[in-house]
Amino acid sequence: MSTPNSTRLLKYYEALNEGAAQAMSEDHRVFMMGLDVDDHKGIQGSTLGLVEKFGAERVFTTPLSEDAMTGVAIGAAMAGQRPIHVHIRMDFMMLCMNQLVNIAAKSHYMYGGTVQVPLVVRTMIGKSWGQGAQHSQGLHAMFAHVPGLKVVAPSNAHDAKGLTIQAVRDNNPVIIMEHRLLYSTESYVPEKPYVVEFGQSRVVEEGSDITIVAISNMVVEAIRAAELLSAQGISVEIIDPVTISPLDSATIEKSVDKTGKLLIVDNGWLNCGISAEISARVAESEIITRRVQVKRLGFAATTCPTTPTLENAFYPSPKSIAMAAMNLCNPQSSWEPNDAQCELAYQKQFKGPF
Known part of the structure; x- marks a missing residue:
């Protein structure tokens, strides 16, 4: 009971x-x-x-x-x-x-x-x-x-x-x-009522090589990508902003100051999106003391497609996230996770919020 x-x-x-x-x-x-x-x-x-x-x-x-x-x-x-x-x-x-x-x-x-x-x-x-x-x-x-x-x-x-x-x-x-x-x-x-405060990001997973800031469902995708990267020796820190506005950028900036690399993964278009806002705050940060490499993943500047094949190319996925993160950490790498690895990662259920 x-x-x-x-x-x-x-x-x-x-x-x-x-x-x-x-x-x-x-x-x-x-x-x-x-x-x-x-x-x-x-x-x-x-x-x-x-x-x-x-x-x-x-x-x-x-x-x-x-x-x-x-x-x-x-x-x-x-x-x-x-x-x-x-x-x-x-x-x-x-x-x-x-x-x-x-x-x-x-x-x-x-x-x-x-x-x-x-x-x-x-x-x-x-x-x-x-x-x-x-x-x-x-x-x-x-x-x-x-x-x-x-x-x-x-x-x-x-x-x-x-x-x-x-x-x-x-x-x-x-x-x-x-x-x-x-x-x-x-x-x-x-079971009892509780609140999640606005304006407080959450560190979902701690890591040292790269920071991934993921919006909404992209948190789940980023966790799956981190599993693939871990097998390649890449330690990923995943941050869930939780609230878009107000946005807690201090937690993000603190993480980026540690890793020096930032990948932002959004559920929207890149142009004038939340990923651009996060990038700008990192660039203007008084917390970060080192040079930072930044990359963004989101929607291309085109209308959302309908067919599953085009959807797979349009939306960020564990595979595209993992490859983008690897490119930031090791530009010379030609690593690409195979489809079977990515498919298995998709089957794992997210237990959050950690």
Whole structure:
């Protein structure tokens, strides 16, 4: 029998569900809205059972009208409620950019601190069975660019629950970016409510030869790549920023000062992306005392493809991450992991957060 303080393995989607449920039990002002949140599949399981537990007045579906429904959520937040608005796909948050960027993010400032917008937006990114150009984009850099918006990217179930509860308690709009390929991964998660603080990076694995900063699902890919590199004698330090904005760059800079080599792996385009921001902060750092080699991996400057073959070339993978890291550590090396090694690495389950 488990106790309220016990820790057990939960899947990512189960942790999102539990975080929301505990936040709703803790505060009657919290409600959930969004397209199909009360569907029998429950947004890949992340909202299952919530309508039965809290009723249709606190968990309800919305029309397919992102702009209008985001306005409803912002208005409710201004009026003292604490909505969790599920957008499902980040791609379609473009339809409510004015609401998020000009209203939600700015109202606290424009009204002299008298207005708060405690809004949580859940949204998914990432490839999976050919999501293609309009259903797979990671647009987190756009939102992180805007003062007043917080952007978090849990890479494991532990952080998914803790960041959800922290986001609900925060008095500012928070965007939770969830990668669809993480939904079935497991981590050890406490039963009782807890928070994962914003603005604190995590050292996932310690190493001495190269620092890999990985965003969202790329943390899992980087861990797999580190296994391949370890067999070649390369010691990798992996850092998960956890939150995109606010970004804890001090932890990254401290690691880079140790290793002298930095590889940033993102779930978005390289141009003007979060990888460029991290690179700039490293370049401007007053912590780093040595010359640093930097490389970035992310999306090429083209639309996300649909077919699996092109997806494999488009998205960073354990193989491409390992080869890029090896190139930084040993430019003369011609090493390339074989496909069988990479396939075996993919089968290993991420237990995070370490």
